Amino acid sequence: MEKSNPLVKLVSSIFLLDKDWVTRVTMAMIVLSLIWGILGIIDALMVRIEEASWALFQYLPLSPQEYEGSITLHGIRDLFGFAQQLIFAVFFYFTFKMLKVEPRAKWFFNIGFILFNISFMLFEGPIILTNQPGFDNYFGATGWYYLSPLGLPGYSLYVASSTWYWGWMLMDIGTYMTSGYLIYHFYQATKTMKEKLPVFLTFGLMIMLLIQIGYAGEVVANVWDLTTFYGITGMDVIANQVAFGDLWHAIVYITWFPAVASLYLLIPTLSGKPLYSERAGRLSALLYLVFSAGGIGIHHIYMADLPLALKLVVEAITLGVVIPTMMTFFNLWATVKGSTIKLNIIALWTATAWAGSIAGGVLGIFNAILANDAVEHETEFIVSHFHQMIYWAIVPAGFAVLYYMIPMMTGRMWYSNKTAWIHYAGYMLGTVMIIVGFSMVGIGGLVRKELIFPLIPVYIFGEVLSTVGAVIADVATIGWLINLVLTLIKGKPVELEGQELPQVINTVAMSFKAPDKIDMRQLVSSPVNLVKKLNIHFIHSKKQDA
DSSP, X not given: OOOOOHHHHHXXXXXXXXXXXXXXXXXXXXXXXXXXXXXXXXXXXXXXXXXXXXXXXXXXXXXXXXXXXHHHHHHIIIIIIIXXXXXXXXXXXXXXXXXXXXXXXXXXXXXXXHHHHHHHHHTTOOOOOOOOTTEEXXXXXXXXETTEEEBOTTTOSOEEOHHHHHHHXXXXXXXXXXXXXXXXXXXXXXXXXXXXXXXXXXXXXXXXXXXXXXXXXXXXXXXHHHHHHTTSSOOOHHHHHHHHHHHHHHHHHHHHHHHHHHHHHHHHXXXXXXXXXXXXXXXXXXXXXXXXXXXXXXXXXXXXXXXXXXXXXXXXHHHHXXXXXXXXXXXXXXXXXXXXXXXXXXXXXXXXXXXXXHHHHHHHHHHHSHHHHHHHTTBHHHHHHHHHHIXXXXXXXXXXXXXXXXXXXXXXXXXXXXXXXXXXXXXXXXXXXXXXXHHHHHHTTOBTTOSSOOOOHHHHHHHHHHHHXXXXXXXXXXXXXXXXXXXXXXXXXXXXXXXXXXXXXXXXXXXXXXOSOOXXXXXXXXXXHHHHXXXXXXXXXXXXXX
């Protein structure tokens, strides 16, 4: 009998090579999203260490270029490589599973998926010889400084690698191919469907359309950057910022709307009741698309030299997002009202995403007002706001979905129940510390991306608190990641094939019984113990092969 290599077994288990094409591709997207997410977290940790080192010791372990590059690459990897790719994975999987549509032209999606992930390798760029002064071939720190663009030859002393702009181009192409692929299959499914799209998938279609709209301005801006880089055209900095600004705000909603979609699926399922109003749910998805695609990104450049009337229109459109948001949360409140939900890990992540969306949304109203934004937009207060949306709304919804999606895809139940609860406790403790720290320094007036700041108590305490919180949240997430790997190779088999999605969710949810208590000391020891078990598994596999 041919002996199987443990490494081959691991790769096969992780990438689900024995499953159908949809499941294999979904798992590949999940794995790569986690890889880019981990690299982005490392970037963020470098930033936190730099700022805490200055606060405590007046020492800077990183160069200014490394510091600025870490901030930029953290955003690129975590917003696009991690969040956007994970969103594609979720809706890709459930589009085909729920609509029971046969995937066509698989090569088209495969190419888009490959180009999308190659793009992140180009953002840092290989060594390229150039005679431009201040050329930086490794770290991407580009953008606009008043009327002078950063990174373009002939316009600034700092010149980025051309691979930075080609990376954006490949990401644009990959994004349009993958989102277009899903939109096409939505169209194919509706030709044979007798019932309406589920609200969850209605949001999925809306998100794919928003991606197509939101990326349009960025494509224009990036082509313009490339032609300017090679001296073919000149640059109108304001127009370039306006074009790119649509993507910056679109990506905020592109990453948050999946959280809203998951609430429309999970809250009725966990409460055992139908959604109060499916019509209101679909209408809210449409209104979200209308208000999000209306040039809303300009509110990121309120201080640019644009007509006041245009800024006021954008302010009104931005505040218009409140309408579908209120519709959504009253709809979900009416659904869950009077229900008794047993405490489980999926319900806890879902409740966190619901509460976090409300809390972050309230701050969003405040930030959308022109007079407020003019004062706070370039401070750490805005950083606190969007990290609050990420940490308490977007990521919790993502974990809620992954906790039932992984058993559904693999046919294996999660390896460690206890680790799942420690993961939640550690993650929430750490992120609360991060948000409070960011809020303190932001209210204190600290400008974001400020490498050297006044050594006053509010800044020192806030920066150190955020850094310690980041470490705690990262350790908890490492525990989850190890639990995921062990689930893929050693999880207890469970038969979920043929079950309807609500039944799958409830089956997995009920497997996560709430522990009597969580010892926070296990937050550190749990990942270590899981690593030992993972190592023992490989040693055992090698002995068997021998």
